Amino acid sequence: MTSILQYPLPLPPILAHPSSTAPLLITQGAEALLYKSTYLLPSLPCALKYRPRKPYRHPTLDTRLTKHRILSEARLLLKCRKEGVPVPSVYAVDEGQGWLMLEWIEGEVVRVRLNEWLRWRREKGTAEGEEEGELRGLMERIGEAVGMMHGVGVVHGDLTTSNLMLKSREHAEVNDHAEGGEENLLAGEVIIIDLGLASVSRFEEDRAVDLYVLERAFGSTHPRAEGLFEVVLEAYGKSFKGAPIVLKRLEDVRMRGRKRSMLG
Amino acid sequence: MIALGLEGSANKIGVGVISHHANGKAASVLSNIRHTYVSPPGEGFLPKDVAKHHRIWVVTLVKEAMAVAGVTIADIGCICYTKGPGMGAPLQSVAVAARMLSLLWDKDLVGVNHCVGHIEMGREITGAHNPVVLYVSGGNTQVIAYAEQRYRIFGEALDIAVGNCLDRFARTLQISNDPAPGYNIEQLAKKGKVLLDLPYAVKGMDCSFAGILTTIDILAAELKANPEQRDPLSGELITTADLCFSLQETVYAMLVEITERAMAHVGSNQVLIVGGVGCNERLQEMMDLMARDRGGSVFATDERYCIDNGIMIAHAGLIAYEAGFKTPLEESTCTQRFRTDEVLVSWRD
Amino acid sequence: MSVLQTISLEHLPADYVVHIAVYREVKNSSSLQEQLLAGNTEFEYALIDASVIISKIQAMSAAYRAVNDLVENRLRSRNVHSEIVFSLSPNNNIAETFRRFGITPTTTNLLVIKVSTPSQPFSADAVQEHLTKSIDGTQAEFNDNVIAGMTDLARIRKIYKLNTVGSKPEKGVANAKAERRELEMLIISSMALRGATN
Known part of the structure; x- marks a missing residue:
């Protein structure tokens, strides 16, 4: 997914050095730019996350913040990965220059796949509620993945369906359950990406807010799938020891509802 | 239509008179005056002192605002006041004044959210x-x-x-x-x-x-x-x-x-x-x-x-009034907590 | 026949290349180490004990970081070659790094890396010639199969503190190959975060 560049975007200095392929801009957030590039060899793709200088910040503050955020994200990714939480691997870090290189995840974000799947069903004429096995399966996997992350003491800070990916299977591992062959749109390992706002926390409140943001993201982006969010929560509830308490706390967060107006 | 607005949620008391024109032209600020309660260096301001300050100044400011605007009681369409959020006692002082004017002059009251006042005035002034x-x-x-x-x-x-x-x-x-x-x-x-x-x-x-x-x-x-x-x-x-x-x-x-x-x-x-x-x-x-x-x-x-003022209350209040909103006397309370998103912005689609 | 590999790593200036060679059954480790410690300028190489290398990528990763740090003028050790060894380390303890990763008298399998820079250029032939002359051992190809045969997994796990990885099959690491791949990923990440994990 490329983006039309209206205004000249800063390239991290590292991309000025030669490489086999030109960098490809994938997304442009408020904080960082994401490029597809290569690590070490032309055959090894990577995601390059670059935090450009912010002209409004005092240079000392800007450098300090950028370094801190790059390192924090890298640390959390490593911590998660070490404990088996499905996140991209860190390849290289240069906090002084404001970038981080991560394992390239081949696949697509859940937001896109889910919308494709919903549209495909609509075209096929399948009624809501029918043949939902795949969707339920995806929701379960999402719940498990988020639960794993919370279980190791990390909260994401920005859980949306754009920050969850479905990893394409590597061709070597052809599997048995090709359902009808064609539209296995919702298959694939769930990978959690973009830990730019993540932090270390075991507080129920933080975990509950993480879930609430995801719930509201489903509500505003995929209202037709929103009804099955309880499957996410059910799978989450079984994923680690403190999970049921978080679900209880989620009810309070919903009542307070500020975040509802934020995303509604 | 013309509205009178009263603001006093913190240490400033402001009174403003605004005129909205029928043909969609920009609103006219007929008057916008304010007085600030300044505490001595090293000290903050106490609600009771601010409330007293507002009570002392409100009548003078209303009279002056109307004189500067060149309007009479008959010209005023409604009385707008800050319902909240803000400091309790100061809000009350101004609400009491608003209710008094409403009863005295037989005008409708419009309670306004302070934040919405800022937003609507900002939109109006800057375009x-x-x-x-x-x-x-x-x-x-x-x-x-x-x-x-x-x-x-x-x-x-x-x-x-x-x-x-x-x-x-x-x-x-x-x-x-x-x-x-x-x-x-x-x-x-x-x-x-x-x-x-x-x-x-x-x-x-x-x-x-x-x-x-x-x-x-x-x-x-x-x-x-x-x-x-x-x-x-x-x-x-x-x-x-x-x-x-x-x-x-x-x-x-x-x-x-x-x-x-x-x-x-x-x-x-x-x-x-x-x-x-x-x-x-x-x-x-x-x-x-x-x-x-x-x-x-x-x-x-x-x-x-940008500093608290009465005209923003008059403006936001009048927009709401023109869209059919008003505050009956029994409901003309004020509240320290009043979230911006609680207001139904019925005048926009 | 020369099996020395010359690599232009992505995202480095064009005039910086690395030459990498692998040797097994090395008999003169002691004297090689002495030359290194003596600071003999003819012996400016990264001499790495291959038992702590799990894959090509790990070695190249260290080389990349060291050369990048050289280009950005922020070497922490004496020269780019010692920096390559240092870049293998998960922490900032330079002295410990050489004991753990560098050549020692007991090293039998050796990974050699030479960096060619604009100010100090070295051709593949020149490097190969010097290595053939200086190293008493059998040269092997720099590929993952060869390296896998040399890896001491237990030692690597200990150094990088990765003892629990792969021990729980339900955490998604289904077989030896996948486990190795996962270890490699975690090692690269630890290297990238050298000294900054807490």
Whole structure:
């Protein structure tokens, strides 16, 4: 997914050095730019996350913040990965220059796949509620993945369906359950990406807010799938020891509802 | 139609008279006057003292506002007042005055949300149609965007407002509160150049200022005890101007950051800054740099409108009144907590 | 036949290349180490004990970081070659690094890396010639199969503190190959975060 560049975007200095392929801009957030590039060899793709200088910040503050955020994200990714939480691997870090290189995840974000799947069903004429096995399966996997992350003491800070990916299977591992062959749109390992706002926390409140943001993201982006969010929560509830308490706390967060107006 | 507006949620009491024209032309500000309760240096203001101040000034200001506007009682369509949020006793004083005028003159009352007043006045004065709004004052810090008949809060200060943080630091330094503590911090900051390492607390779309206030207060105390302190990085002597400079650069960067996040989320590149802290030139400059970096622009008002005033209440109240809203006497209460998103913005679609 | 590999790593200036060679059954480790410690300028190489290398990528990763740090003028050790060894380390303890990763008298399998820079260029032939002359051992190809045969997994796990990885099959690491791949990923990440994990 490329983006039309209206205004000249800063390239991290590292991309000025030669490489086999030109960098490809994938997304442009408020904080960082994401490029597809290569690590070490032309055959090894990577995601390059670059935090450009912010002209409004005092240079000392800007450098300090950028370094801190790059390192924090890298640390959390490593911590998660070490404990088996499905996140991209860190390849290289240069906090002084404001970038981080991560394992390239081949696949697509859940937001896109889910919308494709919903549209495909609509075209096929399948009624809501029918043949939902795949969707339920995806929701379960999402719940498990988020639960794993919370279980190791990390909260994401920005859980949306754009920050969850479905990893394409590597061709070597052809599997048995090709359902009808064609539209296995919702298959694939769930990978959690973009830990730019993540932090270390075991507080129920933080975990509950993480879930609430995801719930509201489903509500505003995929209202037709929103009804099955309880499957996410059910799978989450079984994923680690403190999970049921978080679900209880989620009810309070919903009542307070500020975040509802934020995303509604 | 013409409306009279009364505002007194904090230490300023403002009265304004606004005129809305039938043909969709811009509104006319017929009068906009205010009086501020200034506390001595080193002190904040107590609700009961502010309430007393408002009671003393309200009648004079109403008379003057109507004289300047050249309107009579018969011309006034409705009486608008600040329902909240704000300080309890001051809000009450002004509400009592509004109710009195309503009964005396037999006019409808319109209770107005203070924040919505700022937003609507900002939109009117600057012409910004649908910007992301940063509302920053002594009592409030919110990032707001309009959607489906609500001013939705995207991000806010989780503990104290940014203006409160600046005002309290002014007290720590015993700076004059005249015309406003934040203004004097700003002037002092202009002379500062060392950027000290202060806690930067942005959490997602929200931010927090209590931590940075604690730190800066400690630094001020240390500086007082040891005026020969030098900055470890540059070797320069540290001054109170540097403390103010560092505080501003840090808290304003935090505000610009959460504003930018909201803009990215919502897909907007226009920003409107409202509220007393919005008068600050450095904040406006920083916001402008951010907005232009995104190909957008900043809208800001001057001190007539960014500092609490009566005309914004008159304007927001009249818009609501014209859309069919009014506040019956029995419901003309005021409330210290009144979230911006509780108001049904029925006058927009 | 020369099996020395010359690689232009992605995102480095064009005039910086690395030459990498692998040797097994090395008999003169002691004297090689002595030359290195003596600071003999003819012996400026990264001499790495291959038992702590799990894959090509790990070695190249260390080389990349060291050369990048050279280009950005922020070497922490004496020269780019010692920096390559240092870049293998998960922490900032330079002295410990050489004991753990560098050549020692007991090293039998050796990984050699030479960096060619604009100010100090070295051709593949020149490097190969010197290595053939100086190393008493059998040269092997620099590929993952060869390296896998040399890896001391237990030692690597200990150094990088990765003892629990792969021990729980339900955490998604289904077989030896996948486990190795996962270890490699975690090692690269630890190297990237050298000294900054807490």
